[in-house]
Amino acid sequence: MRTATILTIxxxxxxLAAFSVSAMRNPSxxxxxxxxxxxxxxxxxxxxxxYCTLPDGNxxxxxxxxxxxxxxxxxxxxxxxxxxKVVNSTSVCQVFMTDSCAVCVLDSGKEVEVTKLMGLTxxxx
Numbered sequence: 278m279r280t281a282t283i284l285t286i287x288x289x290x291x292x293l294a295a296f297s298v299s300a301m302r303n304p305s306x307x308x309x310x311x312x313x314x315x316x317x318x319x320x321x322x323x324x325x326x327x328y329c330t331l332p333d334g335n336x337x338x339x340x341x342x343x344x345x346x347x348x349x350x351x352x353x354x355x356x357x358x359x360x361x362k363v364v365n366s367t368s369v370c371q372v373f374m375t376d377s378c379a380v381c382v383l384d385s386g387k388e389v390e391v392t393k394l395m396g397l398t399x400x401x402x
Contacts, residue, residue, distance in 0.1 A: 300401035303327065304373055305339035307397055312353060345379025345391070353391050354381035362388060372399070 309316040309329035316339060318325050327339035329348070337347040345352065345363040354361040359381040364370070369390050370378035380388040392399075 302399045302401060303339075304392065304397075304399050305329070305343040307399055308343045308353075308392060308395075309339050311395065311397060312351070312356070314351070343373075343379065343391075344375070344377060352379065353395055354379070357381065359383060361391075364388065 305327050306316045309327075314332070315330040317328050317330070319328065320326075328336050329339040329342045330336050331342075331348050331351045333351070335348065341347040342352065345361050349355055349361050352361055362380050362382050363377055364380050365377045367376055369380065369388075370376060372390070372392065379391045381391055381394050382388055
């Protein structure tokens, strides 16, 4: 009887671990703040929108900034002397669950997703 109880508890624990949900920090907020910029959230009728304030005072949509569509003069690639390219690749952009994202084009021609190159993680700690 005691062995059955222990096995049951173990089985339940394994099931709970398998179905646990891990939280993820907002990649656009992490990216913006890791560059030393100010990240803010504004609410409107459509929901919350994150913004990144760049050094020149421009305020851009944080997701658009992360994806390489806005503020490229201040993005990580540019700060490192690399070109920025927007790619349409679900495998490259899988961390964001999007079809497109920014990559840095290294001197060798290799393309690396920007947050991967930065070593950023988005898991809650």
